[in-house]
Each structure stands twice: as structure tokens, then as C-alpha cells.
Amino acid sequence: MRSIPTFVLLALPLLDWYVVFGYGIRKGPETNQDISYTTHYITQKVDHFGFANDNTYKQRYLLNDQHWRPGSPIFFYTGNEGAIDWFCNNTGIMWEWAPSFNAMLIFAEHRYYGESLPYGNKSFDSPNHLNYLTSEQALADFVSLIADVKQRMPATSKSPVVAFGGSYGGMLAAWLRMKYPSAVVGAFAASAPIWEFGDLVPLGGFAVVTTKSYASANPNCPIIIRRSWSVMDQLASSVEGREFLASALGLCNPVKSSAEVKSWLSSTWINLAMANYPYKANFLEPLPAWPVKAICSHLSDINLDHKELVHAVRHAVDVYYNYTGSASCYKTSESATGNLGDQGWDIQSCTEMVMPMSNDGVNDMFEPSPWNMTAVTEDCQKKFKLTPRPDWIIRQYGGRNISAHSNIIFSNGLLDPWSAGGVMQSISESLVAIVIADGAHHVDLRSSHPDDPISVQMARKKEKAIIAHWLGYQPKSLKATVGRNVL
Amino acid sequence: MRSIPTFVLLALPLLDWYVVFGYGIRKGPETNQDISYTTHYITQKVDHFGFANDNTYKQRYLLNDQHWRPGSPIFFYTGNEGAIDWFCNNTGIMWEWAPSFNAMLIFAEHRYYGESLPYGNKSFDSPNHLNYLTSEQALADFVSLIADVKQRMPATSKSPVVAFGGSYGGMLAAWLRMKYPSAVVGAFAASAPIWEFGDLVPLGGFAVVTTKSYASANPNCPIIIRRSWSVMDQLASSVEGREFLASALGLCNPVKSSAEVKSWLSSTWINLAMANYPYKANFLEPLPAWPVKAICSHLSDINLDHKELVHAVRHAVDVYYNYTGSASCYKTSESATGNLGDQGWDIQSCTEMVMPMSNDGVNDMFEPSPWNMTAVTEDCQKKFKLTPRPDWIIRQYGGRNISAHSNIIFSNGLLDPWSAGGVMQSISESLVAIVIADGAHHVDLRSSHPDDPISVQMARKKEKAIIAHWLGYQPKSLKATVGRNVL
Numbered sequence: 022m023r024s025i026p027t028f029v030l031l032a033l034p035l036l037d038w039y040v041v042f043g044y045g046i047r048k049g050p051e052t053n054q055d056i057s058y059t060t061h062y063i064t065q066k067v068d069h070f071g072f073a074n075d076n077t078y079k080q081r082y083l084l085n086d087q088h089w090r091p092g093s094p095i096f097f098y099t100g101n102e103g104a105i106d107w108f109c110n111n112t113g114i115m116w117e118w119a120p121s122f123n124a125m126l127i128f129a130e131h132r133y134y135g136e137s138l139p140y141g142n143k144s145f146d147s148p149n150h151l152n153y154l155t156s157e158q159a160l161a162d163f164v165s166l167i168a169d170v171k172q173r174m175p176a177t178s179k180s181p182v183v184a185f186g187g188s189y190g191g192m193l194a195a196w197l198r199m200k201y202p203s204a205v206v207g208a209f210a211a212s213a214p215i216w217e218f219g220d221l222v223p224l225g226g227f228a229v230v231t232t233k234s235y236a237s238a239n240p241n242c243p244i245i246i247r248r249s250w251s252v253m254d255q256l257a258s259s260v261e262g263r264e265f266l267a268s269a270l271g272l273c274n275p276v277k278s279s280a281e282v283k284s285w286l287s288s289t290w291i292n293l294a295m296a297n298y299p300y301k302a303n304f305l306e307p308l309p310a311w312p313v314k315a316i317c318s319h320l321s322d323i324n325l326d327h328k329e330l331v332h333a334v335r336h337a338v339d340v341y342y343n344y345t346g347s348a349s350c351y352k353t354s355e356s357a358t359g360n361l362g363d364q365g366w367d368i369q370s371c372t373e374m375v376m377p378m379s380n381d382g383v384n385d386m387f388e389p390s391p392w393n394m395t396a397v398t399e400d401c402q403k404k405f406k407l408t409p410r411p412d413w414i415i416r417q418y419g420g421r422n423i424s425a426h427s428n429i430i431f432s433n434g435l436l437d438p439w440s441a442g443g444v445m446q447s448i449s450e451s452l453v454a455i456v457i458a459d460g461a462h463h464v465d466l467r468s469s470h471p472d473d474p475i476s477v478q479m480a481r482k483k484e485k486a487i488i489a490h491w492l493g494y495q496p497k498s499l500k501a502t503v504g505r506n507v508l
Numbered sequence: 509m510r511s512i513p514t515f516v517l518l519a520l521p522l523l524d525w526y527v528v529f530g531y532g533i534r535k536g537p538e539t540n541q542d543i544s545y546t547t548h549y550i551t552q553k554v555d556h557f558g559f560a561n562d563n564t565y566k567q568r569y570l571l572n573d574q575h576w577r578p579g580s581p582i583f584f585y586t587g588n589e590g591a592i593d594w595f596c597n598n599t600g601i602m603w604e605w606a607p608s609f610n611a612m613l614i615f616a617e618h619r620y621y622g623e624s625l626p627y628g629n630k631s632f633d634s635p636n637h638l639n640y641l642t643s644e645q646a647l648a649d650f651v652s653l654i655a656d657v658k659q660r661m662p663a664t665s666k667s668p669v670v671a672f673g674g675s676y677g678g679m680l681a682a683w684l685r686m687k688y689p690s691a692v693v694g695a696f697a698a699s700a701p702i703w704e705f706g707d708l709v710p711l712g713g714f715a716v717v718t719t720k721s722y723a724s725a726n727p728n729c730p731i732i733i734r735r736s737w738s739v740m741d742q743l744a745s746s747v748e749g750r751e752f753l754a755s756a757l758g759l760c761n762p763v764k765s766s767a768e769v770k771s772w773l774s775s776t777w778i779n780l781a782m783a784n785y786p787y788k789a790n791f792l793e794p795l796p797a798w799p800v801k802a803i804c805s806h807l808s809d810i811n812l813d814h815k816e817l818v819h820a821v822r823h824a825v826d827v828y829y830n831y832t833g834s835a836s837c838y839k840t841s842e843s844a845t846g847n848l849g850d851q852g853w854d855i856q857s858c859t860e861m862v863m864p865m866s867n868d869g870v871n872d873m874f875e876p877s878p879w880n881m882t883a884v885t886e887d888c889q890k891k892f893k894l895t896p897r898p899d900w901i902i903r904q905y906g907g908r909n910i911s912a913h914s915n916i917i918f919s920n921g922l923l924d925p926w927s928a929g930g931v932m933q934s935i936s937e938s939l940v941a942i943v944i945a946d947g948a949h950h951v952d953l954r955s956s957h958p959d960d961p962i963s964v965q966m967a968r969k970k971e972k973a974i975i976a977h978w979l980g981y982q983p984k985s986l987k988a989t990v991g992r993n994v995l
Contacts, residue, residue, distance in 0.1 A: 070557040072859040072894045073639035154559035164903050200687060202913070372559040407559045416651050416880030419690030425688070427912055 040083055056110055058083040058126070063169055065132070067139045067153050069161035075161045078139040083109045085119070085126040086304055087328040091176035092122035094492055096183050097205065099163055099197055100128060101190030102366040104135030108190065111467025118485060127178070129194075131159050135367045145364045148406045154368055157417065158455055160197050164204045181492055184208040187463035188439065189366075189374070196418055197428045206429030207491040209484060211463035215431075217376040217442025218414045224392050226441030227378050228385035234294045234313055235386060242317035243386035245325070246290060249334055250388045252277040252327045263353065265484065269331045270338065273350035285353035286334065287387055289341055290316075295462035297436050300472040307344045313436075315340045320407070371401035371488055375411040376465065428491050430484055434460020454485060455480050541595055545613070547633045550656055552619070554640050556629045556648035565626040567649055570596045570615040571799065572606070578663035581979055583670050584648055584692065586684055587615060588677030589853040591622030600955025602672055603973060608676075609979065612664070616653055618646050618749065641855050647684050651691045668979055671695040671987075674950035675926065676861070681757035684907055692914030694978040696971060698950035702918075704863040704929025705901045708908055711879050713928030714865050715872035721781045721800055721923045729804035730873035731919065732812070733777060734820055737875045739814045740766040756818045757825065760837035761767060774839035774874055776828055777803075779875045782949035784923050787959040794831045797959065800923075802827045837841040858888035862898040862930070873918045914938040915978050917919045917971055923948020938976060944965050 060083055067076040083105060089095075096115050098108055116508075119126055130137040133154045138144040145151060163184075171178045184205045186194030191213025198208035216222050223229075229272045235243045256262030257279035267276045277280055296302070297313045301466040319336035342348050370376070375397065380387035394411060402408050419426075431444035432455040439462060447454045457465060459474035465481050521973050547570055553848040554563040569593060576582075585595055596615040606613055620641045625631040632638060651669075658665045673681030673690045678700025685695035703709050710716075722729045744748030744766035753764045763769055783789070784800045796802045806823035829835050857863070862884065867874035880896060888894050906913075918931035919942040926949060934941045944952060946961035952968050 068558075069900075070642060070644050071555075071639040072642075072897070073635040073956075075895060148560040152558040155557060155559075157557050161904075168899075168903055200905065284988070360822075408562055410553075411653075414555070416655055416691075417648075419688065420689035425914055427674035 023329075045223070055133040056085075057087070058085045058128070060084075060111060065162050065165060069158055069165070076139070078093075078137065079107055080132060081130040082166060083126075083128040088119045088123050089125035090123045092179050094181045094183055095170070095177060096124045096126050096185055097163070097167065098121070098126075098128040099159075099184050099186040099190050099193040100131040100134070101186065101188060101193060102131065102134055102369070105130035105137075106135070108187075112185065112466050114466050114481065118488075119470055119486075122489075124183075125180070127166075128171065129163055129271060130364075131190075132162055132173075133368075145368070148493065151368055151405065151407065154365065155373055156193060156196065156369075159292050160200055163193070163197055164201050167204050176272060183205045183451040183488055183491065184468070185211075187211040187466045188213065191463065195429050195431065198429050199418060199423065202427070203307065207430070207488065209430045209488060211432045211466045212434065212437055212439050212443065213431060214376070214442025215418065215444065216421060216441045217378075217439070218457050219377070219412060219420070221415065222442050224377050224379040225381055225384060227438045228380045228387050231438040231442045232387075233292055233296045234438070235290070235317060237436075238311070238314040238319035240319045240478060242320045242321050244321040244323060245330065245333070247382065249330055250279075250283055252330050253282055256327060256331070257282070258324065265328065268329060269328070271333050271348075273352050274354075276353075281353045283388065285351075286338070289338060289439060290386075293341055294436065296440050297461040298464055298467070299459065299474055299477070300470045309340065314341060333507075349407060368405060368407065371397075371405055371407050371409055373410065373414050375414075377407045378413070378469070402460060404504045412436065423452065424448050429453070430455060430459060430487055432460075432463070432465050432484065434458075434462065434464055435464045436460055455483055509896050515532060528756070533967070543572075543603060545572045545596060545615070546575070547571075549839070550653050552649050552652060556645055556652070559828040561628070565619070567619065567653065568592055568617040568623045568671050569653060570613075572603075572613040575606045575610050576612035577610045579666050581668045581670055582649070582654075582657070583611045583672055584607070584654065584662060585613070586623070586646075586671050586673040586677050586680040586917065587618040587619055588673065588675060589618060589856070592617035592624075593622070595674075597955050598643075599672065600676065601953050601968065604955055605975075608972075609976075611670075612667070614653075614657065614989065616650055618677075618852075619649055620855075638855055638892065640853065642860055643680060643683065643856075643901075644682060647649070647687055649686050650680070650684055653890065654691050670975055670978065672698075672953070673700065674698040674953045675700065678950065680915050682918065685916050686905060686910065694917070696917045696919070696975060698919045698953045699921065699924055699926050700918060701863070701926045701929025702905065702931065703908060704865075704926070706864070706899060708902065709929050711864050712868055712871060713868040714925045715867045715874050715923075717924040717928045718778055718781045719872040719874075721784060721925070722777070722804060724800040724923075725798070726808045726875065727811050728806035729800075729807045731809040731810060732817065734774070734873040736817055737770055738912070739767055739817050743814065743818070752815065753818065756815070757822050758835075758837050759843075763840075768840045770875065772838075773825070776825060777873075778925060780828055781923065781925050784948040785876040785951055785954070786946065786961055786964070787957045790921065795832060796827065799827055855892060855894065857893050858884075858892055858896055860897065860901050862896045862901075864898070901955065910939065911935050915975055916940070916941060917945060919947075919950070919952050919967055919971065921945075921949065921951055923947055924949045942970055 058264055060081065062079040062081055065080045066078045067078055096119065098112060098115065100108055104129050105221065112128075115124075115126055118124065132139055133144055139153055140146075140150045143150055143345070167182055171180070182205045184194035184207070186192070186199045187210070188211075191210035192215050194208040195210035195213055195215055198205050216505040232243045253266065256266050257276060261324060263276040264270075266282060267274070272284070293312050296308060297311060298308075300310045302308055316337040319333050319340070322333070325333055338351065342351055362398040366374070377392045377394070379392045380390045399473060401409055425450070428451050430453050433440035433443040434457040437460060444452070444454050445456055457480045458476040460477055460480070464477055465484065469481065471476075525644050534621075539674040547568065547575040549568055550562045552567045555561040555567055583606065585599060585602065586743050589594055599615075602611075602613055605611065619626055620631055624641055627637045628799055630637055654669055658667070669692045671681035671684045671694070673679070673695070675698075678697035679702050681695040682700055682702055684695035685692050704714070719730045722733065731967055736936070741754065743753050744763060750763040753759075753769060754761070757769065780799050783795060784798060785795070787797045789795055804828070809820070829838055864879040864881070865905060866879045867877045869876040889898050894900065914936070915938050917940050919929040920927035920932060921944040924947060931939070931941050932943055944967045945963040947964055947967070951964055952971065956965075956968065
């Protein structure tokens with residue numbers, strides 16, 4: 022009932038897919054950081070991997086060097102599916118750690134997002150212009166940017182570079198270290214589902230983790246959500262029922278079928294699971310602390326009748342879409358994840374980033390929905406004249422066989438649906454999995470907060486120590502200087 | 509006086525460049541191996557790194573499984589600039605080692621060479637068709653081929669794959685392990701000048717090594733060769749002198765300038781250095797054992813006058829072009845390296861494979877010739893409408909900073925000019941440099957020969973032991989089974 026399989030089956034736009042994926046990183050600015058940066062542009066080849074097209078474009082990147090000293094490290098954020106200033110404003114941990122490492126911060130925008138459009142406003146108008154929107158080209162941009170900075174600022178020439186990234190940005194950070202270990206000494210990949218491809222992980226994992234997250238808030242909650250689908254089907258079978266649904270759920274639009282309502286709700290529950298942070302946070306919509314718990318507080322009575330259940334769902338939905346009380350009605354075509362990614366992730370999901378998922382409605386709280394690659398392919402061809410290559414990412418990045426690589430932190434939160442596609446066990450001494458019991462989608466990349474659970478605090482401490490180790494600091498000096506300059 | 513700088517300065521075709529590079533691997537079939545293979549074709553994407561072009565082509569590969577057993581390794585030759593059957597017929601060591609490892613042999617043809625032409629006979633007709641001739645695409649072909657074989661032949665699914673390659677093929681083998689360590693457990697990169705880019709090694713190294721190789725045959729030899737350039741200039745300044753040159757050197761064509769003669773001779777001396785094997789070998793032209801020594805036996809008397817010197821050069825040239833006595837005259841436009849590479853290496857030298865070199869005429873026996881990137885660029889644009897990116901290979905493959913990688917043997921012979929661009933010192937326990945004192949261009953990939961010097965024998969023994977180690981064999985079991993099945 023959500024993500025690609027559902028959307029395809031329901032013939033709804035694939036666009037919603039990236040929205041689900043992109044949600045967690047589109048949080049509003051955190052205010053407890055002193056964030057200031059300068060904006061720069063580097064001329065990049067549109068095609069790093071061919072020589073017939075010598076077009077160039079301007080890639081945006083943001084830089085802060087207030088703490089930096091010659092030879093000190095560079096923390097390099099590998100931008101993902103959105104404008105880079107969002108990531109810059111919302112990856113608090115890089116700002117928090119910069120003083121202790123004297124680190125320069127660079128946030129590099131991913132091509133085809135934000136201002137970094139290879140063909141300006143024509144970037145999305147044809148397969149030929151879309152041809153250069155791939156993870157490989159993005160990695161080559163990052164490597165070229167690092168080389169360019171080191172060339173233009175000689176004092177950085179010996180500065181070790183550490184890659185940081187969350188979600189798809191975490192995948193890019195990990196892949197950057199895997200493919201270009203000469204460019205970065207290590208990568209901190211937060212909530213990076215690098216194995217959410219092919220059959221590397223169970224297709225139902227994402228839905229199961231989401232469901233567990235709700236169950237841990239309240240055991241009845243997923244049961245009620247699962248029951249809600251058939252309730253809505255029944256109600257939507259009559260004119261009167263559809264009118265009731267639209268009214269009770271506070272929709273702006275009349276209900277044409279239960280499918281659109283169920284799809285909207287599924288996306289909402291998933292987005293909430295990703296954003297299940299332990300404190301009030303201002304995302305696209307402001308949310309309370311532990312929002313899944315807040316929602317499930319309305320979905321705890323197992324004995325509700327049909328209409329009571331819909332009302333309960335409405336109260337739950339209010340938590341997400343109307344925490345401040347300013348929304349007048351809800352549109353089922355919008356799951357409140359804004360414009361992040363624009364068309365970009367939609368395209369990437371149709372080419373490289375094919376992440377198969379399914380629901381069975383038994384082990385998860387969603388409606389059964391098998392993965393249908395044929396339908397995905399047809400949809401991509403119809404919309405973009407592009408054919409997915411679902412095996413490619415596995416071939417390109419090695420699938421589960423990554424033990425030859427080194428110096429990557431894979432952190433995942435057990436509350437985060439995307440942990441189902443992540444590296445959850447350390448592979449070697451230098452490919453370290455950090456599992457955060459109380460963590461949602463890359464919570465550890467966010468600024469420290471007084472309400473952070475111990476597991477999040479411990480994760481950050483370990484992550485910082487590992488990065489210090491990559492950079493050659495002795496554990497002792499690090500330990501002696503936590504919170505201060507480690508040098 | 510040779511290779512790109514010379515050819516560019518003399519406005520001779522860059523084509524000769526690949527010829528120099530390609531020479532060593534274009535040897536005729538060795539007859540002491542029982543070589544039989546089946547020929548196969550795999551459908552490959554023309555563009556692995558973009559989704560707009562869904563064209564495919566048939567890549568040829570050769571396979572021998574006579575010794576193979578389920579689970580045993582696959583030895584995979586990463587084809588370089590030529591038709592794959594030549595490499596298959598002439599990389600004797602793979603055939604020699606196959607029985608002891610029960611190895612399957614696969615020889616994969618490089619795209620744009622031999623039969624593996626992405627756009628058939630139109631492959632070279634435009635920048636758009638040439639766009640997919642890159643090392644990255646070639647590596648992606650190899651990875652896809654390995655994945656395909658493992659999928660179609662389930663008994664190979666757990667077979668470890670070891671990459672083998674010589675010269676540019678050795679670079680590809682090393683890069684395959686560096687970029688795709690999930691695909692190959694290790695790489696045996698023979699005479700792979702992976703550092704012959706940018707300023708990673710001294711630009712004059714190639715010429716210096718060539719000169720040393722001649723000096724070790726006879727100290728007077730490089731002195732006489734160096735002197736020959738001005739002698740030819742003087743002779744070529746008169747009609748009579750040009751006629752004498754053409755006649756004395758046995759040329760088919762009249763001499764228009766000394767430049768063409770000097771260029772032809774420089775290429776000849778370089779090719780001979782690469783092919784300086786310790787036994788008679790049937791290359792494009794049959795050669796005696798230690799051909800550099802044979803040549804220098806004619807270039808040992810320091811007191812020759814001008815005309816005597818030209819006659820001596822003629823005798824030396826005869827060793828290379830007329831060992832069997834069948835040549836009637838020589839064409840200065842042909843340096844007897846045949847059609848290997850066709851147009852392919854010419855293109856690659858104009859895009860990625862820009863290997864800067866220079867001669868100073870002091871530390872080497874060639875005429876002074878600085879590196880001129882501007883001239884190279886203009887030439888490439890004029891000929892192919894392609895602009896070189898001389899920094900790209902260093903960014904893509906990490907330059908000298910490759911210590912994060914593992915399981916690569918870099919073997920180089922001290923007699924081989926290309927050793928100047930190779931990895932000559934071990935970088936780590938698993939990035940092992942093997943230097944062969946008496947080795948010319950990837951002599952260790954050739955079949956064992958009774959006249960192999962001890963250094964070549966020792967190198968092969970060490971290489972075999974390292975590969976066995978990658979494959980999990982205990983040193984003891986290997987030791988007990990040299991020449992027999994190690995299992």
C-alpha cells in the first residue's frame with residue numbers, strides 16, 4: 022500500500038516514491054547552530070565518462086572554514102536529492118564537530134537538484150538531457166570538486182577528506198569511499214540503504230520495520246491501521262460512505278476511490294516513521310516529539326466501529342499535517358514532503374535506483390502488494406522514455422560483497438524503515454555498523470539535543486571516535502578533548 | 509624523437525603511438541601450448557553509464573574449461589587494444605597455470621577492437637560513435653561479463669575470479685580490482701604503466717629506461733644511436749646524402765627529410781627494447797634471442813665515420829625487420845607492428861590515455877623533445893573532434909594514492925621502457941611489486957621457456973604463490989603441488 026509497488030499498481034505517479042525516500046532529509050533549519058557559509062560554483066563536465074559531449078555546468082557548493090587550519094581535515098557532505106542549502110542547514114553534527122577537528126565544511130550539491138542543473142530549466146525535458154543524472158556522474162563531480170579545491174587552495178592539499186551523507190547521500194558517501202578511496206579517507210554513511218536493491222534484502226523488510234516501529238509505540242496501533250484499509254474499502258463502496266470519508270478525514274477533495282486515500286495514508290505513516298525523532302522538530306510540517314507515539318495514542322482502542330476508526334485516523338493524521346492547527350483541509354495528492362527532489366528522484370528511481378519492495382499485510386500493517394518490475398518498467402518508459410536497469414547498482418557497487426573496502430561507518434536506526442536495506446552488522450574492523458536502538462532516519466546527523474536518547478548519544482560518540490581514528494588522532498587525545506579541539 | 513611528442517612535433521600520425529604501446533602484446537602464436545577455446549558473444553550495453561542510449565553490441569570472449577571443476581577459479585584476461593584471439597594465443601602463463609588451479613580461462617575482448625565493435629564498421633566514424641570507447645566502459649563490460657557467466661553457469665557462481673592482463677590490459681586488470689573488488693579477488697597486472705599520467709613519474713623515464721637497456725647490451729650502443737641523429741640530419745641536407753640514406757638503409761621510399769627516418773628508427777629501437785626477450789620469438793617479425801644485444805653488436809664501434817655509421821644502423825635494423833632475410837626493402841611509414849589496435853588506441857590516446865613523455869638527449873639516446881600538450885590537444889581535435897582530458901585518469905584511478913586497495917601484483921621488467929610508468933615498489937602486503945631484472949615487456953605472461961633467466965622464473969613462482977594465496981590455498985599445499993593440481 023505504499024511506495025513503488027503500490028503507486029504503480031494504482032497508476033499513481035511514481036513521483037510519490039522519491040517523496041517517501043526524500044522525506045527524512047527535508048527538515049527545516051535547526052536553530053541551535055551557528056551556521057554561516059559562502060556559496061561557490063565549480064565548472065563540471067556534464068559527462069565525465071564520455072568525450073563526445075564537452076558541455077559543462079555550474080555545480081553549487083557551500084563552504085565554511087571558520088575553524089579550519091592548514092592541513093586540518095575537510096568534512097565533505099555528498100549532496101543528495103535536494104537543494105544543498107537544506108542539507109547544509111540541517112546536518113548539525115558536521116557543524117558541531119567542526120571545531121574539535123578544525124574541519125573545513127563543504128556541502129556539494131547533487132547534479133540535477135537545487136541550482137546545479139546541467140541544462141538549466143531544460144534539464145528534465147528529454148532523455149538526452151536526463152542522461153547524465155546518475156550516481157556515477159555525481160561521484161565524479163564530488164571527486165573533481167575535491168581535486169579542484171585542493172588545487173586552488175594549496176593549504177588544503179594535504180587535508181584529509183571525510184565524506185558525510187544521509188539517506189541517498191549516505192549511499193553516495195559510502196560509494197565515494199568505495200570507488201575513490203584516494204579522494205576520501207573514510208565515509209560516514211547515515212541511514213544509507215545500500216542493499217535495498219535486487220534481492221539483497223527481503224523485499225518486505227521496509228514494511229516490517231515500519232510496522233514494528235508503530236507496534237513499539239502501541240501494540241494495537243498497527244492492528245488498527247491494518248484494519249483501516251478494509252474499513253475504507255467498505256465505506257468507499259457507497260456514495261454516502263465516500264462523502265463520510267472526505268468529511269471525517271478533513272479532505273479538500275471529494276473521495277473518488279479508497280485507493281487514493283489508502284495510498285495517501287500509507288505514505289503518511291511511512292514518513293512519520295522516518296521522522297520519529299525524540300524531540301519537537303520543524304520539518305515541512307512541525308511535529309511533536311516521538312510523533313509515532315503521538316499518532317498511535319489515537320489508534321489504541323481495538324474496539325472502534327468503522328466510523329469511530331475513521332475519526333481516530335483523522336486525529337492521527339492531524340498530528341502530522343496540522344500540529345500547529347493552521348491547516349484547513351488535506352489534499353490526498355500531497356503527502357507534505359514539499360518540493361525536495363523535484364523531478365530528480367523520480368528519474369533516478371526509473372533508471373538506477375530501483376528499490377524493490379513489497380507488503381504482505383501479515384507481517385506488516387499495509388495492504389498486500391507484490392513487487393511488479395514489469396509495471397515499474399512500463400511506467401518509466403511511458404513517463405520518461407527511460408528503461409530501468411535494476412541489476413546495475415549491484416554490479417556497480419558490489420552488492421553485499423563489499424568486504425574489500427575500508428573506513429566506512431554505516432549507521433542505522435531501528436525505528437527507521439530504511440534500516441531494512443542498510444548494513445546492520447560490521448563487516449570488518451573498518452566497515453563498522455552502528456545500530457541505534459531509538460533512532461529514526463539518520464537522527465545521528467542532526468544536531469545534539471537534550472532529549473536525544475542514550476543510544477543516539479553513544480552512536481555519535483563512537484562515530485566521532487572512528488572518524489578521529491581515520492584522521493590519525495590517538496584515542497587518548499580524542500578522549501581528553503571531547504567537546505574541545507582534539508589537536 | 510619517438511612516441512607522442514615526436515610524432516606530434518613532426519606532424520606524423522598519432523597512430524604510431526599506440527603502435528609503440530601495443531607492440532609487446534602483438535606477438536605471434538606460441539606453439540608450445542595446447543590452446544583450444546570456444547568463442548562466445550555477450551550482449552552488452554553500449555553505454556553502461558547513461559540511460560538515454562539503450563543500444564547494445566556483441567562482445568566476443570573466448571573460453572576454455574578443460575581443467576575446470578565446479579567452484580574452481582576463473583582466470584579472466586582483461587583484453588586490451590587488439591583482437592582477443594591474439595592475447596588468448598599468446599598469454600601462455602594462463603594456460604600453463606590452468607591445470608594446477610583447475611582454472612577456467614576467459615579472454616574478454618576490449619570494446620572497439622577485434623570483433624567487438626559497438627557500431628560495427630561505423631564505430632569510428634563520429635565522436636558520437638566513439639563516445640563509448642573508454643576504460644570505464646571496458647571495465648563495466650568485464651564486470652557484466654563475469655556476472656553473466658556466473659548467472660548462466662550456476663556451477664561457477666562461487667568461483668573466485670582472478671584478473672590477468674599485460675600492458676594496457678594490465679592497467680585494466682589492476683583497475684578492475686581497484687574499482688570492482690567484488691568481481692575479482694585479485695589482479696595480476698604485468699607491465700602496467702598505471703602511473704604514466706600527468707606528473708606521476710618523470711616525463712623522461714621511458715626514454716631513460718630504453719637507453720639503459722641498450723647501454724647494458726653495449727655501453728657504446730646508445731652513444732652511437734644518439735650520434736646517428738645528427739649524422740642523418742647532415743646527410744639529409746643534400747640530395748646526394750638523401751639518396752645515400754635511402755639506399756644504405758634499404759628503404760623502399762625516397763627520403764624527403766631526416767625527420768621521417770629518425771622517427772622510424774626511434775620507434776624501432778623502442779619496440780625492440782620492449783621485445784627484448786631471452787629466446788627467439790616470433791612476433792610480427794621473427795626476432796633472435798636478446799634482440800637488443802644483437803642490434804648493439806652492430807653499433808659498438810665508436811669510431812665509425814658518417815657513412816659507416818649509417819651502414820651499421822642498417823645492419824641493426826636488419827635484425828628487426830629482416831631476421832629471416834625475406835624483406836626486400838623497408839617503409840619508414842611502417843614500424844612493423846601490424847594492425848593491432850587499428851584506430852582504437854589512437855582514439856584512446858586522444859581522450860583518456862594521455863601519457864606525457866619527453867626526451868632530453870642527455871640522459872637518453874633520443875633527440876631532445878619536450879612534451880607539448882597544446883600540440884597533442886590540437887591534433888586530437890583536428891583528427892577526431894575529441895579533446896583530451898589529461899587529468900581524468902588520475903582522478904578516476906587515484907594516481908599514486910592507491911594504498912587503500914588490495915590484492916594486485918604489479919610486475920615490471922627492468923629492460924622494459926614501460927617500467928618507468930609502473931609500480932616498482934610494493935605499497936602494502938597485498939599490493940606487491942615484482943621487479944624482473946632481466947625482463948622486457950610482460951615477459952612473465954608468456955609461456956615458460958628453457959632460456960628464461962632466473963629472475964623471470966622466480967617472478968612467475970612468486971606470482972603463482974600470491975595468486976594461490978588469494979584463492980585460499982595454504983603455502984604448503986601449493987609448494988607440494990607445483991606443476992601439479994594444487995587442490
